[in-house]
Amino acid sequence: MPRDPRYDILFEPIKIGPVIAKNRFYQVPHCNGMGHVRPRAHAAMRGVKAQGGWGVVSTEEVEIHPTSDLSPYIEGRLWDEHDVPALALTTEAIHQYGALAAIELVHAGMNAPNLYSREASMAPSPIVNPASYAPAQARGMTLRDIRDYRRWHRAAALHARRAGFDIIYVYAGHSLSLAMHFLQSRHNHRTDQYGGSLKNRARLLRELIEDTKEAVGATCAVAVRFAVDELRGSDGISADSEGREIVEMLAELPDLWDVNVSDWANDSKTSRFAAEGYQEDFVRFVKKVTTKPVVGVGRFTSPDTMVSQIRRGVLDLIGAARPSIADPFLPNKIDSGDIDDIRECIGCNICVSGDYTMTPIRCTQNPTMGEEWRKGWHPEAIPERTGNDSFLIVGAGPAGLECARLLGRRGYAVHVAEARELLGGRVTREALLPGLGAWARVRDYRLNQLNKLPNVEIFRASHVTADQVLEFGATRVVLATGATWRHDGVGRTHTRPIPGFDSSNSVFTPDDLMDGLQPSGPVIVFDDDHYYLGAILAERLHAAGLAVTLVTPADRLSAWTVNTLEQHAIQKRVMDFGIEIVTSQNIVEYDGRRAVLHCTYTERISELPAASIVTVTSRHPNADLAASLDGMGDSVRNAGIISVDSIGDCYAPSTIAAAVYTGHRHAREFDWPQSDVAGFRRELPSTMAGDAPQEFKR
Numbered sequence: 162m163p164r165d166p167r168y169d170i171l172f173e174p175i176k177i178g179p180v181i182a183k184n185r186f187y188q189v190p191h192c193n194g195m196g197h198v199r200p201r202a203h204a205a206m207r208g209v210k211a212q213g214g215w216g217v218v219s220t221e222e223v224e225i226h227p228t229s230d231l232s233p234y235i236e237g238r239l240w241d242e243h244d245v246p247a248l249a250l251t252t253e254a255i256h257q258y259g260a261l262a263a264i265e266l267v268h269a270g271m272n273a274p275n276l277y278s279r280e281a282s283m284a285p286s287p288i289v290n291p292a293s294y295a296p297a298q299a300r301g302m303t304l305r306d307i308r309d310y311r312r313w314h315r316a317a318a319l320h321a322r323r324a325g326f327d328i329i330y331v332y333a334g335h336s337l338s339l340a341m342h343f344l345q346s347r348h349n350h351r352t353d354q355y356g357g358s359l360k361n362r363a364r365l366l367r368e369l370i371e372d373t374k375e376a377v378g379a380t381c382a383v384a385v386r387f388a389v390d391e392l393r394g395s396d397g398i399s400a401d402s403e404g405r406e407i408v409e410m411l412a413e414l415p416d417l418w419d420v421n422v423s424d425w426a427n428d429s430k431t432s433r434f435a436a437e438g439y440q441e442d443f444v445r446f447v448k449k450v451t452t453k454p455v456v457g458v459g460r461f462t463s464p465d466t467m468v469s470q471i472r473r474g475v476l477d478l479i480g481a482a483r484p485s486i487a488d489p490f491l492p493n494k495i496d497s498g499d500i501d502d503i504r505e506c507i508g509c510n511i512c513v514s515g516d517y518t519m520t521p522i523r524c525t526q527n528p529t530m531g532e533e534w535r536k537g538w539h540p541e542a543i544p545e546r547t548g549n550d551s552f553l554i555v556g557a558g559p560a561g562l563e564c565a566r567l568l569g570r571r572g573y574a575v576h577v578a579e580a581r582e583l584l585g586g587r588v589t590r591e592a593l594l595p596g597l598g599a600w601a602r603v604r605d606y607r608l609n610q611l612n613k614l615p616n617v618e619i620f621r622a623s624h625v626t627a628d629q630v631l632e633f634g635a636t637r638v639v640l641a642t643g644a645t646w647r648h649d650g651v652g653r654t655h656t657r658p659i660p661g662f663d664s665s666n667s668v669f670t671p672d673d674l675m676d677g678l679q680p681s682g683p684v685i686v687f688d689d690d691h692y693y694l695g696a697i698l699a700e701r702l703h704a705a706g707l708a709v710t711l712v713t714p715a716d717r718l719s720a721w722t723v724n725t726l727e728q729h730a731i732q733k734r735v736m737d738f739g740i741e742i743v744t745s746q747n748i749v750e751y752d753g754r755r756a757v758l759h760c761t762y763t764e765r766i767s768e769l770p771a772a773s774i775v776t777v778t779s780r781h782p783n784a785d786l787a788a789s790l791d792g793m794g795d796s797v798r799n800a801g802i803i804s805v806d807s808i809g810d811c812y813a814p815s816t817i818a819a820a821v822y823t824g825h826r827h828a829r830e831f832d833w834p835q836s837d838v839a840g841f842r843r844e845l846p847s848t849m850a851g852d853a854p855q856e857f858k859r
């Protein structure tokens with residue numbers, strides 16, 4: 162299909178200093194849990210983005226010096242020339258497809274724990290890093306330190322150019338870099354030429370831009386990533402005061418402004434807390450005060466929104482981290498007129514959890530993300546079928562749908578049977594909960610793709626029994642029957658049922674609520690799951706007018722959502738509703754009227770009245786069908802069935818991302834021979850050594 166002419170503007174080349182981006186699609190820096198530890202995986206992932214049509218593809222933050230050591234987090238590293246070859250893998254992969262390669266140089270200052278290098282952290286003034294719980298403080302930088310830092314940054318820029326980068330960043334964003342810490346009056350208490358007035362606090366940023374331009378500016382563009390607003394009022398940088406003044410002060414100095422809000426949790430808000438384009442109000446002033454190109458983000462997935470941003474003069478380049486993760490081929494799909502093939506980001510921030518858990522990035526929508534090198538998976542290119550198998554997939558949740566999509570694309574005959582009238586499994590049910598509407602994209606993308614495949618047939622309202630599986634006539638059976646929330650309270654804390662839970666009609670599970678049952682108040686939501694559901698159900702019950710108390714054995718609400726940058730926002734939201742939160746407490750008994758609580762530290766006992774309890778603890782895999790087929794032995798083989806496999810939550814209950822991943826994996830690997838080694842390539846430790854210590858000089 163030809164490109165819709167309305168979108169032509171997105172494909173105009175844009176001059177950025179001495180280089181030219183072939184279009185306006187700009188993959189801004191984003192973390193990925195691969196970085197310097199897994200350079201081949203990193204290069205392949207960025208290369209796929211370039212192949213997918215992004216005009217600029219950036220690295221994540223790249224440490225420039227041992228005093229900016231972010232270990233145990235895995236980011237990029239450019240401490241000296243030894244790091245150049247690994248980064249060159251990335252620029253080669255990006256250049257292969259005509260995209261520009263950008264590198265985000267960072268000195269993390271007080272945010273660098275330096276646990277590997279064992280250097281002291283540095284800051285404008287001797288202060289404690291608010292994000293660190295370590296018993297260590299940052300040291301205030303002397304003028305000599307500032308000179309050293311500028312020299313390190315300059316050297317890193319030169320090394321970056323040698324590695325092949327076209328755009329070199331000076332990073333003053335997310336409250337994660339020295340350049341930004343100097344700007345912030347709450348962190349910069351200096352009284353010399355680098356402190357006090359805004360002009361003084363901006364001196365270092367100005368010098369870094371000038372240094373970088375002087376070092377590499379003839380051939381590389383120099384970009385500034387700057388957080389124009391910290392969303393903390395007069396305590397921080399804000400777009401209507403210092404944020405604007407800083408851009409005005411330095412307006413024409415860099416070749417590109419990459420602007421957003423800070424901190425990372427504000428910049429990468431989930432769809433539960435912000436809609437597409439949510440940063441516009443903060444960044445729209447920037448283009449009015451500079452003639453240089455401006456890039457910004459806002460979880461852009463709609464080409465109409467992108468065009469509108471450009472036509473209305475908000476942005477010149479459409480920045481994207483998450484939309485490029487969910488669909489690395491987003492630009493090419495717009496270019497070829499295949500808009501409805503775009504795998505839209507759902508704004509769940511599972512991708513962020515890779516960085517937070519120091520493991521390779523993963524994505525709910527795009528199961529190939531992070532697997533480009535180690536498994537050789539590509540988001541669009543899929544191997545053709547290798548035989549004449551026909552498939553029966555039981556269950557049309559995220560696992561079943563993804564498996565069907567991929568097997569269908571491979572050319573197999575696929576039949577999907579779903580017990581419910583509505584397809585989508587847990588995604589369809591959960592997307593009806595407050596704030597989770599965008600999650601339905603997991604279903605919608607797949608159903609849309611399946612509708613285009615004549616070799617895939619879907620049967621709704623078709624509950625499948627073991628006998629029916631045998632009669633069906635498929636050679637391969639895939640069970641994707643999901644999981645059911647437990648009623649008995651067994652979960653992380655309780656390995657045995659909670660007395661009173663199973664026998665009570667007043668105990669409800671999340672499935673009960675999603676099926677439309679309504680508890681009576683006062684109600685306790687017992688959250689031993691620690692992800693999103695406990696808080697969301699509490700919100701829904703509160704909206705229904707019930708008095709709600711949230712009880713959790715954790716010391717904060719929805720504790721795991723730290724990894725999706727949501728914990729603070731979730732707890733604030735629940736508190737703003739007036740829902741009482743009881744932390745570090747465990748329910749040990751319930752009699753239909755009151756719950757007995759144990760303190761998780763002291764085992765002190767208390768009681769809470771509750772007409773009902775909603776228990777969010779763990780899930781039972783729906784494995785009955787698998788067990789029945791397993792017990793049928795030869796009858797299965799005699800029915801011509803070669804394999805029966807379980808995927809998704811019925812195999813092991815987990816995230817939606819994991820369900821999609823296992824569905825995808827099964828469709829690619831179902832006919833692989835059994836093996837006892839890891840099913841992916843690993844990056845083994847290099848035997849190359851860096852300089853000996855005596856060669857290390859400041």
Ligand code: ADP
Binds near residue numbers: 560624
């Ligand atoms: P997953 O996350 O693993 O994809 P879900 O719970 O989202 O799991 O989806 C499982 C789907 O399987 C549900 O829609 C459920 O209705 C369906 N299902 C479960 N058992 C059967 C069965 N025996 N026959 C047909 N569909 C089933």
Ligand code: SF4
Binds near residue numbers: 483526
């Ligand atoms: Fe978007 Fe979720 Fe994928 Fe991240 S993990 S890119 S937020 S769909």
